[in-house]
Amino acid sequence: MEYYIQDIPSSHFLPIFVVSALVILFGMAYAGFFTVVKLKLVKRYFMVFAYLSWLILVGCIYYLGELLKVEPYTQKVLIGAMFGYLVFPHVVYFLLEKVHNRFESESNQI
Amino acid sequence: MQGNRLYEGQKLALKYFMVAIVLFGAQLLFGLVAAIQFLYPNFLFNILDFSIARILHINALVVWLLYAMIGAVYWLLPDEAGIEVVGVKLGNLAFYILTAAVAVVVLVYLFIQIGPGKESTIWFITEGREYIEAPRWADIGIVAVVLVFLYNVYATVMKGKHTGILVVLMADLIALAGLYLAGMFYTDNIAVDQYWWWWVVHLWVEATWEVYVAAVGGYILIKTLNANRKVVEMWLWIEVAMMFGSGILGLGHHYFWIGTPEYWWEIGALFSALEPVPLVGLFVHVLYDWGKERGKGNNIKNTPAFAWLTVETFGNFLGAGVWGFMHTLPQINLYTHGTQWPAAHGHLAFFGAYVAILIGAIYLAIQGKAGLKEMRMTKASWWAITLITVGVLIMSVSLTISAYVQTMVERGQYGGTWEGYFIAQANQWFVQGMGWRLFSGLAVVVGYGFLVYDLLTIDKKQPAEVREGAVAAA
Numbered sequence: 094m095e096y097y098i099q100d101i102p103s104s105h106f107l108p109i110f111v112v113s114a115l116v117i118l119f120g121m122a123y124a125g126f127f128t129v130v131k132l133k134l135v136k137r138y139f140m141v142f143a144y145l146s147w148l149i150l151v152g153c154i155y156y157l158g159e160l161l162k163v164e165p166y167t168q169k170v171l172i173g174a175m176f177g178y179l180v181f182p183h184v185v186y187f188l189l190e191k192v193h194n195r196f197e198s199e200s201n202q203i
Numbered sequence: 204m205q206g207n208r209l210y211e212g213q214k215l216a217l218k219y220f221m222v223a224i225v226l227f228g229a230q231l232l233f234g235l236v237a238a239i240q241f242l243y244p245n246f247l248f249n250i251l252d253f254s255i256a257r258i259l260h261i262n263a264l265v266v267w268l269l270y271a272m273i274g275a276v277y278w279l280l281p282d283e284a285g286i287e288v289v290g291v292k293l294g295n296l297a298f299y300i301l302t303a304a305v306a307v308v309v310l311v312y313l314f315i316q317i318g319p320g321k322e323s324t325i326w327f328i329t330e331g332r333e334y335i336e337a338p339r340w341a342d343i344g345i346v347a348v349v350l351v352f353l354y355n356v357y358a359t360v361m362k363g364k365h366t367g368i369l370v371v372l373m374a375d376l377i378a379l380a381g382l383y384l385a386g387m388f389y390t391d392n393i394a395v396d397q398y399w400w401w402w403v404v405h406l407w408v409e410a411t412w413e414v415y416v417a418a419v420g421g422y423i424l425i426k427t428l429n430a431n432r433k434v435v436e437m438w439l440w441i442e443v444a445m446m447f448g449s450g451i452l453g454l455g456h457h458y459f460w461i462g463t464p465e466y467w468w469e470i471g472a473l474f475s476a477l478e479p480v481p482l483v484g485l486f487v488h489v490l491y492d493w494g495k496e497r498g499k500g501n502n503i504k505n506t507p508a509f510a511w512l513t514v515e516t517f518g519n520f521l522g523a524g525v526w527g528f529m530h531t532l533p534q535i536n537l538y539t540h541g542t543q544w545p546a547a548h549g550h551l552a553f554f555g556a557y558v559a560i561l562i563g564a565i566y567l568a569i570q571g572k573a574g575l576k577e578m579r580m581t582k583a584s585w586w587a588i589t590l591i592t593v594g595v596l597i598m599s600v601s602l603t604i605s606a607y608v609q610t611m612v613e614r615g616q617y618g619g620t621w622e623g624y625f626i627a628q629a630n631q632w633f634v635q636g637m638g639w640r641l642f643s644g645l646a647v648v649v650g651y652g653f654l655v656y657d658l659l660t661i662d663k664k665q666p667a668e669v670r671e672g673a674v675a676a677a
Contacts, residue, residue: 114528117520125487161534185488188441
């Protein structure tokens with residue numbers, strides 16, 4: 094089915110700009126809190142803020158989809174992508190940790 | 204560097220940096236003129252028209268960033284490869300030819316501001332393509348100079364050490380240079396012309412330049428934080444994959460309204476949404492390295508360079524990520540395209556992603572030139588980074604306010620008509636936004652003054668213990 098962009102009422106412009114900014118900011122907040130907790134730079138309970146940020150991010154993405162009048166299928170893809178993003182910092186951190194351990198133990202042996 | 208002695212390639216880098224800083228000043232000067240003309244349209248009318256001030260503002264930016272990029276490569280190339288740059292004499296010759304060509308192009312822009320658009324105009328005056336307006340003779344000259352540069356890089360790496368940073372740069376520079384060719388041929392059809400033109404602009408700024416920054420950023424992390432080279436290089440490959448993965452098809456967000464098929468809406472939307480992901484990865488990486496190195500008692504070896512690298516990380520995220528995503532998706536871009544939104548995004552993104560890191564690279568070269576083991580911030584460094592960063596931030600916010608007025612009034616209320624355009628331009632909120640943009644532009648110019656002063660004097664203003672370290676090393 095071909096998708097045509099729907100008209101958006103001008104009263105939705107401001108919420109769209111704000112929610113779009115929040116998507117990126119809460120996306121970063123999730124990754125940031127996750128990393129600093131894992132690095133033990135702050136106490137472990139700060140991890141709650143990481144997952145809270147992710148939940149707000151999911152809410153923002155859903156609301157953004159509504160404001161932009163995306164198709165139901167795209168809305169589902171967006172929410173699916175959020176689960177992908179839930180895993181993303183874990184993968185990045187896992188890779189960094191493995192790389193550090195591998196190369197630092199090698200340099201210690203030298 | 205060999206002890207306190209510089210490689211010839213590094214001396215060439217300093218020349219590139221010097222011209223880059225002069226062109227940075229020209230960019231700010233013409234930007235200031237254009238900002239005044241937004242508020243007082245008669246200012247310098249028929250002497251330096253807005254169209255020319257804008258061309259010079261934007262082209263000076265692109266050219267000074269390229270100068271600084273070439274300079275940074277010539278700086279790190281012998282250091283990484285462990286040998287002198289191969290073909291450095293040719294490199295010097297290319298530098299003087301390029302600089303003379305840039306001077307001639309600028310003079311032509313200034314002396315021939317209006318006239319008929321003929322075949323000869325494309326060859327000798329301007330090609331008329333935004334950001335890359337250089338006439339064709341200069342285009343061909345640029346290609347020749349870049350070929351010399353590529354030869355020098357490839358020949359040096361082949362002969363010397365093949366570090367990960369250099370290998371990434373080799374692959375990236377060939378793409379960066381090759382893409383320039385897509386902006387050189389002329390077609391009668393504006394949609395086809397724009398289609399190829401975006402290959403240069405987008406695939407430079409959102410793909411090859413991003414990868415370049417990741418490589419140079421890795422080098423700065425090693426030099427300033429003593430970060431583990433293998434970790435930096437390993438991570439560099441992951442970032443390269445992510446940046447090319449999202450950046451190449453992110454091209455789609457420029458194809459929404461130029462006559463290309465509608466499937467670009469979906470492609471552009473999907474890959475634009477993915478483009479901030481590598482920035483998050485980069486952020487986690489820098490945070491991780493800083494957190495790991497923090498406990499080891501390593502002093503930061505060059506605090507001004509590291510401070511600018513930090514500005515780069517956040518500026519890139521805010522400018523490219525937040526400001527980009529706010530107006531990029533096709534549903535909303537229908538209303539924001541052609542307003543001040545891209546200007547707000549462009550100012551913060553270019554500053555955050557490229558200006559900041561290249562200033563950091565220049566500070567690294569100043570440290571190397573003076574032979575200092577460590578370099579600390581001075582008051583002038585502090586004023587420069589504060590005024591420039593805060594100035595650009597206020598500028599972006601001001602432009603956003605003006606852009607919002609345009610979106611609401613010109614597009615929402617009046618449906619993108621000429622009437623709506625002029626009503627929005629006269630709206631008091633739009634005008635006030637432009638006023639604040641001018642004010643913040645002045646702050647950036649003052650910051651630039653501090654920056655130039657600092658770059659010229661910082662090595663002499665280092666504390667005694669740092670200077671004594673340098674003497675002992677020599």
